[in-house]
Amino acid sequence: MIQTTQVKSLDVARLAGVSRTTVSYVLNGRTDVSIPEETRNRVHKAALELGYKPNMAARALVMGRTGIISLWLIQSSSIRNQADVIQNLQQKVNQDGNEFMMHRVSQNSAENNTDKTPSDWQVDGVLGYNLAPINGVISTSQPFVGCGCYCELAGDYVSIDLKPGVVQAVHHLVSTGRRKIAYLSNRWGVRPEDARYQGYVETMAHYGMEPLILMADFANAASGRSATKAFLASGGEIDALVGFSDELALGAYRALLDSGRVVPDDCAITGVDGLDELEYLEVPITTIVQPIEQMCRMAWDFLKNRIEEPGIASQQVVLPANLVIRESTGC
Amino acid sequence: MIQTTQVKSLDVARLAGVSRTTVSYVLNGRTDVSIPEETRNRVHKAALELGYKPNMAARALVMGRTGIISLWLIQSSSIRNQADVIQNLQQKVNQDGNEFMMHRVSQNSAENNTDKTPSDWQVDGVLGYNLAPINGVISTSQPFVGCGCYCELAGDYVSIDLKPGVVQAVHHLVSTGRRKIAYLSNRWGVRPEDARYQGYVETMAHYGMEPLILMADFANAASGRSATKAFLASGGEIDALVGFSDELALGAYRALLDSGRVVPDDCAITGVDGLDELEYLEVPITTIVQPIEQMCRMAWDFLKNRIEEPGIASQQVVLPANLVIRESTGC
DNA sequence: ATGAAAGCGCTAACAC
């Protein structure tokens, strides 16, 4: 038990010489009830003097809303990759006077069809980021908006389509003379429904070129490095590499250097995500930048709408991600 | 109003043919009251069948604890730099059955001595990371444990001392023949009480060498790049650079390349933090690695102790951060 | 304009 004796609204009421009702009205800034300016001031002064903080649990209990929004993230990815999204969403959620909770959900619990929400708390709404494998399990009883690359399943979402970016990338590589263009990915990035995979395969087909898949264990730099290294060691030859993510691209970059190759002369590289760090490499890496800020803004707007009016029609939008050309592709 | 009719403990009680008391006892797994196995099963079955989720606000109200732990982070830094800490702490907090909230507090609100806690919610405890400028403002009414590099002011903390690492770095640079060793920092990193600054200045003095400060606007790569670029453009010459952070070091690395210099031949570089990315540069950068996992583990343990027994003596520990030598210093 | 009183869903002391 750690409960220090808390200042309650009754204390404020007594000090200000009014009732708890009045305190509640004044402190919640309700303009629909008319209270003399003089009384309002007395209440505010008393609250300040006592250092009164309303008990949010009590308020939530009686109001039926907690004012808490939670963000669900896939556990398998490092928070570092999700930092921009977290930061953007938290800022927007807080700005509108809500609390922000974060939950990392495991892929397993999704695949096992465990119907356990990650939190026991009743939150007012949930934002999901890149929750593809979990989409089926989402308890639809609460307002939910999905965002990211894998969320076009049902209900509200703000999806990012990476296909245009990858298509642009392959066109760009071909137009600058590349002919042996590989795709470096983890196993998630080679499913037929993956937008990047589609963009790569279809554009290669468009040029009548043979797809070449380099498979990494995970979507991180270390995996990208070892996968690329193994490929090169086994005598593989490429003159361009399309990475499933910036991290994989970074690993590939390092592996190419390890093997004595020069980027972009011997091999061009493209990534996906917009990691800031990539601009500071010796050879900045061409990448496909996702409109994170816009995605977050729209997702939060969608969620606010859904909370306000649960009955409205599905809100769905797809935002394209575009290629940003840097030196790693030789320009 | 979004309130879908909620299943309450009374519903479970009715279905199981018991009272709410029994439901509460069973679902909270209380072993101190003896309830027949058969009854327990009936209750569990009923709860599952109805999809019962206890109302956490009601529980928090009556128990006087929310089960929520919040983490306060300084707003001026990107979440990306704080990702490891966030991830570690969240995992530990959740593992012990608590909820995790994040709050970013601004330096301004601290300097203005605004006594406003970032959250209105009554949390059971607060973890603060790198909250130097804010330490004075912390409301001590709730269990608080500080961690990071700037937290040795009062109460409980798990501090990381970067001084040993920087001292090692300067020794290392001198022993490998460097003589014009600069310190690249933002304005926070040149206060007399900053451990990095002390380590640099004192070790330079130890060798009778002149300190040389390169000042960047912020602790990010872009600032490090432009500050270093400006220094070099104005005819400055150095053969080693100690960065206040990995990000600044990364920017300096890029600026040196921009100016046609070779790392480490012309100039050695060291950073601080342990950004994973630095291992994948053409020239991996020597850095001072902080014991993040250990820090997080201890901070959470301290906080649990403090919550359990508010009256215990201050829990304080300082962990050293050590140098990890990579190629950027020529080895 | 202000106050009295009901009740949000839960836990736990107390009686049976």
Place this chain on the structure above:
DNA sequence: GTGTTAGCGCTTTCAT
């Protein structure tokens, strides 16, 4: 062993 009951602190009708 189980049920009855009294709050936890707040908001909000409904009288006054």
